[in-house]
Amino acid sequence: MDAGELAGASGRWDLLGEAALVVDGVVVDGPERIADLVERALAAVPKPASQLRAQLLARQAYDAASRGRLDDARELSAAALTLAQRTGDPAAILACLRARHLAVAGPDYSDERSRLGHQAVGLAARGLPVGAMWGRIWRVDSAFELGSLAAVDSELLALKTVADSLHYPLAQWHLLRLRAAREALVGRFAAGEQHAAAALELADALQDPSLRTLHWAFLYSVAHVRWATDTAQGFPLPAEQIIDFLISTPGMPPVGRASLIGLYLLLERRDEAHEVLRQMVAQVEGYPVDGAWIVTVELLADGAAHLGDVEAAAVLYPLFAPYGHLMIAGGTGALACDGSASRTLGRLALLLGRPEIAEGHLRDALRLEDRMGARPFAAMSRLHLAEVLLARGGTGRLTEAAGLARTALETMRALDMPGRAAVAEGIAAAINAALADRTAFTAREREVVALVAEGMSNLQIAQRLYLSERTVETHVSHVLAKLGGSTRVDIVTWAMSTGTA
Template sequence: MQTPAVGRHRELARLRAAVVAAASGAGRFVLVSGPAGIGKSWLAERAATLATDTGLRVARGNAVDDAGMPPLWPWHRAARELPELAAALDTVTQPGGGPAAQRFRMFTEVAEVLTAAAAPSGLLLVLEDLHWSDPTSLALLTHVATDSAHTELLIVATTRDPMSDPLVAVQPAWLRLPHYRSLPVPALSEPEIRYWLEQLERPPTLAPHIHQRTAGTPLLVRLLLDSDTDDPLPGIHRLVLSQLERLTPHDIDILSAASVLGERIDQDLLTAVCLRARDPHHPNRSLDPRPDGGSARDDRDAGQPVLGGIQADEWGSAADERGQLTAGARWQVMRDRVSRALDAATAAGVVRRFDDGALGFAHALVRDAVYADLAPSRRAEFHRGAAEALCAVGGPDSAVAGAIATHWRHARPDSAQGREWSRRAARAARASAAHDEAIRFGQWAIDAAGVTASDAERAELLIELARDEFAAGRVAASLEHCVEAAELAEQAERPDLLAAAGLVVQGVTTPTVMTQLDMLCGKALRLLDPDTHPDLIARVLAQRALSAADRGLGAKARELSDEALRAARRSTDPDVALDAIHARHLALSAPEFLDERTELAAEAIEIAVDAEQPLAQLWGYVWTADAALQRGDLSALDDALDHIELLADRRHLPLARWHLLRLRATRAVLVGDFPAGLAADTAAFDLAVSIGDYSLAGLHHAFRGMYAVIVGHIDRVELTAALASLAFAPKITIAQLFAPMMHALAGDLDEAAALFEPFRTIPDTLEIGPRWSGTVYSVGLIAELLADAETADRVYRAMAGCERYYSADGTGALICVGSLARVRADNARVAGHLAEAVDLYRDGLTMDIAIGAHPFIALGHLGLARTHYARADFPAARAAAEQAAAAFRRLRMPHRLVAADALLRDITTATRAADPLTPREREVHGLLATGLSNRDIAARLVLSERTVETHVRNILTKLALPNRNAIRR
């Protein structure tokens, strides 16, 4: 008996409104929620009917209560009705990018496909039972829903209350969507139950009793009405079991086997499971009496029924003329018996047929009750049969490995089969970038290994788990398992596994992490045989070089990276070569190694193209762009940006798009196009957030901070945001310098000085290597803002030889501040090396003018004006300050303009103090000195004689001279 449309008029009206809105191009995302049995699936079916009647396409997917459910299962189910969706889901397997980039590329492709499929007539996507969904499916739903507001796409999802933790985690993002609608489904009221009874011609006086017993849950109402019993209602379990009383024991046993397979029932798979099960009444008999193809005659002679109620003569009727039972015959007999059992269960209301034609339990709670009633040994037997049946059916691991692993885990948690299939399920989840699921299956594999697996086998499993944990961002857990795996590898005398454990975690600059990784790699290097493991040696050396570079050991990083590169030259594996090139490039990230870095970038691009590794190509072009900035070659920079854009477009690499936006922001600021630079930076930040890479998102605040330094101002709101971002920044010196820099820029000089104190001597001790240039620049900038002459002198001396370059060093140009000659000149000026500062400013102006770096040309003129002013060369100071002021006005840099105007006022005051005469008085003074009379001077200057007399009096007064003869003398 189906639940009638009782008490759901409001919900149906809201669904109808959502269908109409989507059909008109205003997408909707409706989440139908409520407790088990409240009628969520019924509403989803009605939504599908409304959509079909309105002309919308309909695609349905659902999660299942099965730990072996493959990642993205609801989406793959929906793809049965949308073939183009299946192709989009497969884009995660395309090469290029890390886990986050691969997943984002697939998410974007799915959103675009659904938008296209929805146009022009509309599309309803139904996703049921999200409380069982995997986190990756929910993340994809969030992405698609975010992009669907102005499309013809209607999403109707259902979930059980209370919500699962993954659902709770995504709720805030859904609530922010303007087109999101929450549709909680209430219980039925007593009058609504009375109406239901009237529709069934049952006494309406039963309504109060039924409402009290069921709390208005439609499923319980239906089961109670179907039970034909006046017994008090103890709950769903009792009701379901009462429904089963209508079935024969053999039907119940087949239904029990079905409950092991899940809520939906695959008759062929259920048949296969039953063929592998034993009759509970005859424990020594299999459902299939002749697994070896023997005669059916023996079973007839035995006269005993087999599981499922199939009598021996039924098997005999399927035998051939020799009395042999073929596999096909056995299959058909059992399938007929399964069909009869399901028909009986359907008549009893325990099983129902869904709109898509599939059979399944009437509700998940019904399936749960049947499953819970199984004896543990019987449940394990069915799970084992399900695992074996799925193995026999076969199929890609992405579809079956998780289910098989789950069944083995229930059948025998420590079995070799369970370990192998858990491992295969983890690999399949990994291929779908579903790392949370891969971690779960990886842990299962380790559990199944127990103490029976060898040390080497357990080490391999731990390394695989650690890789998935690292990909999911669980660095601490990943490192812990790497250390555990390394210990097992040592015990097993497997240096290759020891090396593999040391190579899992990469790019983490936390000191404790780097120390542990360095220890693992050091042990591996001592044990690896150069003849047996040359590639691993190259990779481990590269890893150690990266670690040394991150710890500030520049010389050690260059030494190790050189060894790694030489070892990689002997390898035929492009991945090994690219790892070594990456380590070498980082080790050489300082101004003086520009030529070799340029060569490494070109080599990386060439290898990556041949090896079809778009991410390595990206690094090559990013390095090329950085080198072009350091040389001041904007044409080469633009060429590199074009290649990065091609990669972003062709490969759908979000990381490439982020680098493109970041470099465009850098270039725009360099030439003074501040609006374009800020817009590109904002787009890069939004992209980083959508990818979920908050390390990239944090660079947005660093960029805005450096922009504030260039324009000479930061307000309090920006200061607060910039300082808050430091909580997520790595604990490295260049990041720690950001706080005193921002405080000094904001005018909090005492706070800045206190924070800056531990870093004042860094230029004397910091090794040349990655981030050296940026760190020393930051120290010098703060010294300038604080007028710290001693520290500025350290920076001035440390940067000797860098003045022929522009400000990029190979570590990724967050922002380019033009010529390093101007940067060094700023520190020379603050340190009091004024003559040297004038020469450096002039060199810097030549360099910045050559590339059109307009903000830094203006800053160069301002610095030069301040230097001339300090040297009391007021005419030169005025000329430079006027050029700076004009440029700041043109570039709309008001705070810098205020500084230039203030300097001009100071120059005027100082000029007057040094020479109190006006220009006209100075002119008259010069003629007086030659001995000319007032009349002659008046004639020469075309003035009246009286005016000349006034000028003479003023000159004598201002210069405190007794008479005009004193001027001559």
């Protein structure tokens, strides 16, 4: 800062500009002084000095985005990038791409962030290999959000090549934490935790305490999906330590505060969870729609669903509704990918008493999660859809709900999601009880159902049970009437979904 003051006093605009940039990425006291220095440098630098001017504008954009002034950040970063591209200078272009990426980190700009990543990757051919590192990282984040596991895997493979060639510890750290997120997404929780542990070793070597905080965030995300207070590898989750950190850290961003809700719920401290939820929902409409916004609102929505807070759901649903086509992942470094945003919308819609809308959202979520191979999240969507169908009633819906709940339970058990599996057992039992009450088959009808499910014709059933074929036809008609079905396929489907077959 003193160098900047001296440069300004001497009239050396070039030194003033360099002094304003040298603090980039360095934590110093008095951010207002830095902003003032950048502004004075911009005023002093002649218009033709476009390379330096572009980097100064990028610095302004970066600061604006960091402070939540996203409209300003987008305007400044667009001007900076245009100017840098005119110069053709790779370092200036990368600085402006990074500023632009932060300015458009919110969920409205997933496609643009992927394109920015492509531009950054191209800088490697122009002598700036670190551009390829940032570009691949951004494209992984975008691929998570847009729901393409194939693209995630392709970009991770390319990022490994870049990280191996750079011999840059930060590149290896990013690779490991993104691999952890990928493994957790598909339900390989223990493998994800192993990648995260390796990333933590690198973080400790880099002596950056903020990276340990991100490790905690990953462990919490896995615990939340499994709904367990231990890790997939059997170690206790440091929940109390994480809570103390989140509460005691000044200026904790909304995504950190929102994490408190799930942690409190895991520890069965519902009153504390509800208090945080109420405070944050009262402020949520003022939060900047930045890279952490979609994760923050999803955490609030999850808390509202767990706590049955209809008022919170009424605030959150319209905010989240435009993003149902996305997967939930941060736009500035995905620590985890938490399944489809449509699943969150479905849960909120059910809480708001709109089961038909909830069903549509959850079917959308299930299609996306199945396509992406996101097994734990698809299991959760199946279970929530089963809840909706149970609420809507009707034999056909209950039959489908029974199959969905059973499949969800099998997946949750297979993936070691103990808390989720316990909930699924209760929902499956409620569905089967409702279905039994509705169908109320006679003993003879149950025999006929079992034999139809084995693939027997009416004549074969008649011969097995020593009945006339006409009597069997009557029993089949009664069964179909109770199921609300029209063909023998409906009987087979019901029998398989309820375990009768």
